[in-house]
Amino acid sequence: xxxxxxxxxxxxxxxxxxxxxxxxxxxxxxxxxxxxxxxxxxxxxxxxxxxxxxxxxxxxxxxxxxxxxxxxxxxxxxxxxxxxxxxxxxxxxxxxxxxxxxxxxxxxxxxxxxxxxxxxxxxxxxxxxxxxxxxxxxxxxxxxxxxxxxxxxxxxxxxxxxxxxxxxxxxxxxxxxxxxxxxxxxxxxxxxxxxxxxxxxxxxxxxxxxxxxxxxxxxxxxxxxxxxxxxxxxxxxxxxxxxxxxxxxxxxxxxxxxxxxxxxxxxxxxxxx
Numbered sequence: 420x421x422x423x424x425x426x427x428x429x430x431x432x433x434x435x436x437x438x439x440x441x442x443x444x445x446x447x448x449x450x451x452x453x454x455x456x457x458x459x460x461x462x463x464x465x466x467x468x469x470x471x472x473x474x475x476x477x478x479x480x481x482x483x484x485x486x487x488x489x490x491x492x493x494x495x496x497x498x499x500x501x502x503x504x505x506x507x508x509x510x511x512x513x514x515x516x517x518x519x520x521x522x523x524x525x526x527x528x529x530x531x532x533x534x535x536x537x538x539x540x541x542x543x544x545x546x547x548x549x550x551x552x553x554x555x556x557x558x559x560x561x562x563x564x565x566x567x568x569x570x571x572x573x574x575x576x577x578x579x580x581x582x583x584x585x586x587x588x589x590x591x592x593x594x595x596x597x598x599x600x601x602x603x604x605x606x607x608x609x610x611x612x613x614x615x616x617x618x619x620x621x622x623x624x625x626x627x628x629x630x631x632x633x634x635x636x637x638x639x640x641x642x643x644x645x646x647x648x649x650x651x652x653x654x655x656x657x658x659x660x661x662x663x664x665x666x667x668x669x670x671x672x673x674x675x676x677x678x679x680x681x682x683x684x685x686x687x688x689x690x691x692x
Contacts, residue, residue, distance in 0.1 A: 423462075424455075424458045424459055424462060424463060424630045425455075425458075425630055427458040427462050427497065428454045428455045428457075428458035428630070429454075429659065429686060429687065430493075430497060430688075431454040431457060431458060431490060431493040431494055431497065432451055432454045432493075432658070432659045432660075432686055433683065433686045433687075433688035434489075434492075434493035434496065434497070434503070434506055435447060435450045435451055435454065435489040435490055435493055436660065436674065436679065436682045436683060436686065436688070437506060437507075437683075437688075437690075437691065438489040438492065438493065438506050438507075438509040438510075438516075439489055439509070439673045439674070440673060440674055440679045441506075441507050441508075441509060442509045442510035442511070442673065443673045444510050444518070444673055445488075445489055445509065445510060445518065445671070445673060446486045446487055446488075446489070446670060446671045447489070447657065447660075447663060447669055447672070447673070447674070448594075448596065448656040448657045448663055448666070448667075448669040448670045448671075449484060449486070449487045449563060449592065449594065449656060449670065450487040450488075450489040450490035451490070451656070451657050451658045451659055451660060451663065452592055452594040452627070452628070452654040452655060452656050452657070452658050453484075453487060453490050453561055453590075453592050453627070453652075453654065454490055454493075454494075454658065454659070455627065455628050455629070455630055455633060455654075455658075456561065456590055456592070456627060456633055456652060457490055457491065457493075457494040458494070458630070459630060459633045459634055459637065460480060460494075460559060460637075461480075461494045461495070461497075461498045462497075462498065463634065464478075464634075464637050465477075465478040465480065465557075465559070466478045466556065466557075467498070467527070469498055469499035469500045469526070469527065470499075472500060472526045472527050475554070476554060476555070476556055477556060478556050478557045478558070478559065479529040479530075479542070479545050479556065479557075479558045479559065480529055480558075480559045480560070480561070481529060481530040481532065481538040481539075481541050481542045481545070481558070481559070481560040481561070482520055482530075482532050482538065482560075482561050483532060483535070483536075483537065483538020483539060483541075483542075483560050483561060483562045483563070483566060484532075484535065484538075484561060484562060484563035484566050484592065485519040485520055485531075485532025485533045485535075485538070486518065486519065486533075486671070487561075487563075488516070488517075488518060488519055488520050488532075489509065491520060491528070492506060492509065492516050492520075492525075493506065495525070495526070495527040495528070498527070500525075500526040500527035501515075501525070501526055501527075507691070518533075519531070519532055519533035520532050529545070530542075530545075535563070535565075535566040535569055536566060536569025536570070536571040536572050537571060538560050538561075538562060539560055539562060539571075539572055539575035539576065539579065539589060540571060540574075540575040540578070541560075542558050542559075542560040542575075542587060542589065543575055543578050543579055543582070543584065543587065545558045546558040546579075546582075546584040546586050546587040546647075547582055547584065549586050550582070550584070550586065555586075556586070557586050557587075557588065557641075558584075558586060558587050558588070559587075559588050559589070559590070560587070560588075560589045560590070561589070561590045561592060562589060562590070562591050562592065563591075563592050563594075563597070564591055564592060564593045564594065564595065564597070564602050564608060564611065565596075565597025565598070565602050565605065567591060567608050567611065568602075568605065568606040568608055573614075573618065576615065576618040576619075576620065577618060577619075579618075579619070579620070579647040580618055580619025580620065580646060580647065581619075583645045583646060583647075584646075584647045585643055585644050585645055585646060585647065585648075587647040587648070588637065588640045588647070588648045588649075588650065589647070589648070589649050589650070590627070590649075590650045590652050591611055591615075591649060591650070591651050591652060592627065592652055592654055593611060593627070593651055593652055593653045593654060594653075594654045594655060594656035595656070595665075596656045596665070596666075596667045596670065597667070597670065598667070598670045598671065599667070600667050601667070611651050612624055612649075612651050615649040615651070619646055619647075620646060620647050620648060620649040621640070621643045621646050621647070621648045621649070622648070622649050622650075622651065623636045623639055623640065623648065623649075623650045623651070624650075624651040624653065625650060625651070625652055625653065626652075626653055626654075627650075627652025627653055627654040628654050628655060628658050633650075633652070636650045637650075656669070656670075657669050659685065659686055660682045660685055660686065661685060662678070662681070662682075663682070
């Protein structure tokens with residue numbers, strides 16, 4: 420299964436590159452870094468059904484770093500929520516696949532996102548609702564490490580702990596880069612693990628580009644009672660495309676024709692044209 424998930428993560432990456440290239444707009448770096456996390460969540464961990472995307476008993480995902488929508492759209496298309504050909508329309512004015520996820524238009528999107536820092540608050544609401552309704556679903560959220568410079572994240576973290584949301588599990592995509600460069604050079608959020616521990620979270624630190632470590636962390640999170648879990652996922656921004664890796668310049672830039680062909684070659688993908 421691990422090998423299958425690696426293949427799925429790679430296909431997510433191929434589709435990320437295609438989406439951003441077709442649109443000549445988007446955010447490839449942080450999308451590529453979370454491909455492995457999304458592969459595990461949607462193809463092994465989460466209780467979801469593409470044929471019934473609004474099932475009240477489903478697990479939920481909030482992509483708080485909503486600008487990395489190409490990764491989420493690629494995962495949803497591969498999982499069967501909509502036809503994969505729709506990815507060609509990413510960021511087209513008439514497409515449902517806009518630059519940030521829209522829960523009113525896209526099957527499988529549980530929360531609209533765009534303004535950074537708000538996703539954990541929404542995830543808290545879902546998790547609290549699950550408790551009140553005696554539902555067994557779990558809520559997942561993916562936050563960027565630059566995003567956690569937002570104060571609302573920490574207000575929300577206090578709420579997660581206050582209500583003992585053990586049905587909530589967040590990933591911090593710790594790729595160490597944001598639009599202006601290294602996160603420790605902008606507004607340093609380190610040590611991220613100690614901060615979440617201080618805010619009452621069970622904290623697990625992993626290699627977020629390693630399928631096995633992601634699976635093991637999720638299993639551990641499900642065993643924890645009485646507190647939420649934060650998985651600090653150390654990742655590589657631009658993972659899988661050599662010239663994008665660890666390069667802040669690829670935070671929000673589309674590849675040209677030559678770069679596109681090189682990226683697909685490295686990932687083992689083929690152009691659809």
